[in-house]
Amino acid sequence: MATLNVPPVPPSxxxxxxxxxxxxxxxxxxxSVVVNVLAHRDAIQRAHIQHEFRTMYSTDLLKRLSSELSGKLETAVLLWIHDPAGRDAIILKQCLTVAKNLxxxxxxxxxxxxxxxQYLRQVYYTRFGVYLEHEIxxxxxxxxxxxxxxxxxxPRHxxxxxxxxxxxxxxxxLYKAGEKRLGTDEKTFVQIFSERSAAHLTAVNHYYNDMYGHSLKKAVKKETSGNFALALLTIIQFSENPAKYFAKVLRKAMKGLGTDxxxxxxVIVTRAxxxxxxxxxxxxxxxxxxLNDAVHSETSGHYRAFLLELLGPNQ
Structure with missing residues (x-):
């Protein structure tokens, strides 16, 4: 369920x-006006606003926002204004080719x-002229x-x-490919984790726990490492409970000294x-x-206001 709050009858x-x-x-x-408008419009409405802005003022709204805003607010708003697939494409391009944030x-x-x-792959190629698979x-x-x-x-069910x-x-x-043998058969883990549905993997985890006394997640941590382990853990945790997975990601972002x-x-922009x-x-x-209180304590100014608008009521 989304937290985005769009007016019942929004302005044109x-x-x-x-x-x-x-x-x-x-x-x-x-x-404040920028925040109050954009934080309460859905992806289709934001696309229409961009089109109207370009038509009326012969300039790109994204460029104008970039010149008018700064810092973390600029980052958040410029990411938010895109549709979900376009946004994911931009994030991946930045992570893979610039920030090297695997x-x-x-x-x-x-x-x-x-x-x-599947849709993201199409959008990525259209936007950047290169296949996402080639970037990976x-x-x-x-x-x-x-x-x-x-x-x-x-493709997965x-x-x-x-x-x-x-x-x-x-x-x-998976037990035979991992914990039962000396060394890990990574190919089997790749095959099962990439071909099975979320519901199926959740059931696999249930049976694994029943038969071997601990979760598949624990087995993955034991048998794999690095970014490979991270990918497998993300898949299994997201399959079981997407909301719980992202709650943990947000906690990690705000825990300790400094905020990521x-x-x-x-997370807030892509899940709102x-x-x-x-x-x-x-x-x-x-x-x-x-989450509202946590974000409030870790942010400030218009940046804070924008994220809190996306989060909706404090509950």
């Missing part, structure tokens, strides 16, 4: 474009459904590369149906139109503090 895209243009005029930008790239790829990834080939390596490529390209016998068999196969604002922005309501509930349940 033309009126929003005029409002934004007015906010940009004069000495300094009326940032952890973030792994998070994005391994926490998207098969259909989302170039910027990753080893078993990490294999799992990302497989997870990205292999997305329904809740599970063949219990098949799931039990997969649990046994890139991670904080990425999908399941941020459930992520907030999991965060409260696990950490006994609302």
């Amino acid at each position: 895209p033309r009126d929003d474009a005029i409002t934004l243009y007015t906010a940009f005029k004069g000495f300094g930008c009326d940032t 952890e973030a790239a792994t998070e994005v790829i391994c926490s998207r459904t098969s259909s989302q990834l 080939e170039r910027y990753t390596s080893g078993d990490h590369k294999k799992i990302l490529l497989s997870y990205l390209t292999i 997305e329904g809740p149906e599970v063949n219990k016998e098949f799931a039990e068999m997969d649990a046994k196969v 604002d890139t991670k904080l922005i990425r 139109e999908i399941d941020l309501h459930y992520i907030k509930a999991e965060y409260l349940k696990k950490y006994k503090k609302t």
Whole structure:
């Protein structure tokens, strides 16, 4: 369930474009207006506003926002204004080719459904003129590369149906490929984790725990390492409970000295139109503090205001 709060009868895209243009005029930008407009429009509405702005003022809204805003607010707003697939493409391009942030790239790829990834691949090529698979080939390596490529390209069933016998068999196969033998058969882990549905992997984890006394997650931590382990753990945790997975990512972003604002922005912005309501509930349940309060204590100014608008009511 999304947290994005769109007015029942929002202004027309033309009126929003005029409002934004007015906010940009004069000495300094009326940032509050920018936040109040864009934080309450869905992806389709944001696309229409961009089109109207370009038509009316012969300039790109993204460029204007970039010149008027700064710092973390600029980062968050410029990411938010895109549609989900376009946003994921931008994040992956940045992570793979500029920031070399393989952890973030792994998070994005391994926490998207098969259909989302198929569309993302098309958008990536359209936007950047290069295949996402080729970027992964170039910027990753080893078993990490294999799992990302497989997870990205292999179609998976997305329904809740599970063949219990098949799931039990997969649990046994994974045990034989990992904990039962000396050394790990990584190829088997790549195959099962990339070809099976989320519901199936959840069932595999259940049977693994029943038969061997601990979770598949624990086995993965024991048998694999590095970014390969990260990819497998992301897949299994997201399969079981996406909201709980992202609550943990957010906690990690805000825990300790300093805040990982890139991670904080990425999760809130990418999930606000999908399941941020459930992520907030999991965060409260696990950490006994609302996500709104956590974000409020770790951020400030218009940047804080923008994230809190996306988060919705403090509950």
